Amino acid sequence: MKKTKNTYDFIISLLLTFIAVLFMGYIGDYFFDLNDDVLMKDMLSGAYTGAPEAHNIQMLYPISAFISMFYRVVRGFDWYGFFLCTCQYLCVFLISYKALKLSRKDEHKVLTALFVLMFSLGVIGAHFLFVQYTFTCGFLSATAAFLILTHKKDADHNFGIAFWLILTAFLLRSEMLLLTFPLVCVAIFIRWMLNMNKEEFFECLKLFGIIVAALALALGIHRFAFSLPEWKEYSDIFDARTELYDFQYVPEYEANKDFYDSLGIDKSEYRLITFENYNIGLDDEIDAKVLNEVAEYANKLRSDEEPFAERLKAAFSKYIYGLHNFSRQNTYEIDSENYCPWNLIVILLYIGVLASYIFPRQDSSQKEILRIVGALALLFICRTTLWIYIIMGRRAPIRITHPLYLIEILVLFAILLRRADKSRALPYKVVFAVMLISLLFVPDQKKVIDSEMQARELMRKHYDALYDYFAENSDNFYFIDVYTSISCENDMEEGEATFSEKLFDRVNNEYANHDLMGGWGVKSPLTIKKYSRAGYSDMQSGLLAQNAYVVQSESDEDGIGWIIDYYRDKGIEVTVDREKIIADAFAIYAVREK
Known part of the structure; x- marks a missing residue:
């Protein structure tokens, strides 16, 4: 019957x-x-260098290979x-399957199924x-936390599946997994708090130890694969680029000329470093x-x-505002302080x-109530710490903030399902309320998707x-200005999206x-390999x-004059001729030495 x-x-x-x-x-x-993701796909597929590459810069080596x-x-x-x-839809399947297994009555199963579906949509x-x-990394991590909390000893393989989800997430995007990992650890700790026995403690400790050991091993394999001097040198450049452009800023030139002079950076080189240009691949210095x-x-x-x-x-102020700002979503990449319905569901x-x-009071002992208060307090403290960290880091796009909400929601949903075994109908009334909120926001999601689809087309x-x-023109080679690779700027039609690629x-x-003439992919061994295939030793000489x-x-x-100034400062006089206009948006220039 159970089977x-x-x-x-x-x-x-x-x-x-x-x-x-x-x-969808x-x-x-x-x-x-x-x-x-387009650039990573190009590296993996062989579109970048001509052969599929296992050294994919943003992901760890094992999963790239x-x-x-x-x-x-x-x-x-x-x-x-x-x-x-596949990873994302697999998460939907795993969450729904485990939630259905924990729902005993048919009406509860129907309600749980509707919740998972409406929340997804x-x-x-x-x-x-x-x-x-x-x-995707955050989704995998959140699903793992859900499986850990809903695991029943000798009844399923949740711990094993959770382990592989976490390992895959780490290999896919190690920084995001490490950001969500404290919440996974909280889920493991809450599991022990709700059971509070010696056997459960050692089981949770064993799981934590295996996960940490696996992550350390994966990182060790990655570092070994990137241990060649040229990859170490590039890793240093990548880390420095990330720190400067993701978390700091480029001070203006005139007010800080003495500093730039001490680095040997002239005004044309400074322009390459700035966000106004960002074509840092042009200069090896x-x-x-x-x-x-x-x-x-x-x-x-x-x-x-x-x-x-x-x-x-200021970060706390922004954090508190984000918690109770229930403005409806109008665009896909929403304002960093607008998280409805995520925040509404979390509060509920x-x-x-x-x-x-x-x-009702008779369903819980005083110890159980104290435990759940402690568990919820721990979860909220952890989420607050993570949110303050990312807000102070001045980087809070939805690809980071939504997974944080997702893992918190799934941890709370898992606790609710565990409680449904002992409590009466209240947990499923809460599930119904969340399902109803999710259903009400389906039209909003469709509106957002329709608008974004039109923009991308x-x-x-x-x-x-x-x-x-x-x-x-396969016999030629084209160096694309970084910001041109993102958008066609003033030639964009109203509502047009920035560049992405259709799957x-x-x-x-x-x-x-x-x-590209800049970005995180330049100056890597793969870039050198790509230029070598085209017959160039570097971008500066190859462009001529x-x-x-x-x-x-x-x-x-600003026109193309910046490139004339750059080469002049390098002691090279060049001419720049416009060869062609593509789609009334892109200019093709020939830069030649006089």
Whole structure:
């Protein structure tokens, strides 16, 4: 009988996941959310260097090697995009299957199934279509926390599955896993708190130890794979670039000329470093040392201008506002202080979990109530600490904040399901309320997705034409200005999105005869390999070759004059001729030495 029930739960979970896939496919198409994923896909697939690469810069080596292996077998399929989508829908299946197994009555199973489906469609929603490896990592981590809390000894394999989810998340995006890992640890600790016995303590301790050991081993393999001197040098550049551009800023030149002079950075080189240009690949002298010096200097200036205490106070203010700001979502990349319905659901679940232990009073002992109060307090303290950390770091995009909400919601949902075994109907009344909120936000998600789809289709009209031009001129090589690779600036149509790539469409993983002039991928051994295939030793000299061209937004207000100034400061006089305009948006320039 039990086996039959498990089979039904399995089938229903598959059906729920299939419905989510169909619904998302019906209302939209799959896109990589950002150009970061596009570049990683190009490296894995072989489009970047001409051969699938296991050294993929943003991911750890073992998973990069695993995914690139599939590209070696079948080159013309979008394996990386398929992997991200599969991970996310697998999480939906695992959550629904375990939740259904914990629901004893048929009406509770129906309610649980509806909750998982409506939450997937009305809250997570657009993340299924605009896939991004950071969010996928957070989804895997959140699902692992849910499985850990709902694990029943000798009844399922939750701990084992949770282990593999966490390991996969770490390999996929180690920084995001480490950000969510404290909440996973809280989930493990809460599991022990709610049971409070010696056997449970050692079981949780064993799980924690195995996870930490596996993560350390994975990191060790990655570091060994990147132990060659050229990769170590690039890793230093990557870390310095991340610190400067993600967490600091580039101080202005005129007010800090003495500092830049001490680094040997002239005004044209400074311009390459700034966010106004960011084409740092053009100059090999802009290395890890320079970027680190600028980051440290910027940090000192910022600390002097804005003391830590003031930043902390401002972060708390922003944090509190984000908790109770229930404005409806109008766009996909929402304002960093607008988290509805995520925040609304979290507040409801905190209240619901506490109420399910208190009412009716005879269902709980005083010890149980104290334990749940302590568990909820621990969870809230941990989430507050993480939120203050990311707010003070001045980087709170939804690909980071939504997974934090997701793991918190799933931890609370897991506690609620555990309580449903002993309590009466109250936990499922809370589940019904959350399901209803999620359902009410399904139209909002559809509206957001429709708007984002239109914006991305407008974008494709420009960029598809540009990439078609590259393919038609395969004997040439094109260096793309960083900001042109993101948008066509003033030539964007109203509502047009920034650059991304559609999954499973126009898949061409053959060697691409173009590269960005900046960003996190430049100055790596893969960049050197790519230039070598094109016949160049570096970007600065390669750009002057007879078959090399610069691509820049046609309406760039500052024009292409910056590149003339740069080469002049290097003692090289160049001419710049506009060769062609693509899609009324992109200018193709020939830069040649006089």
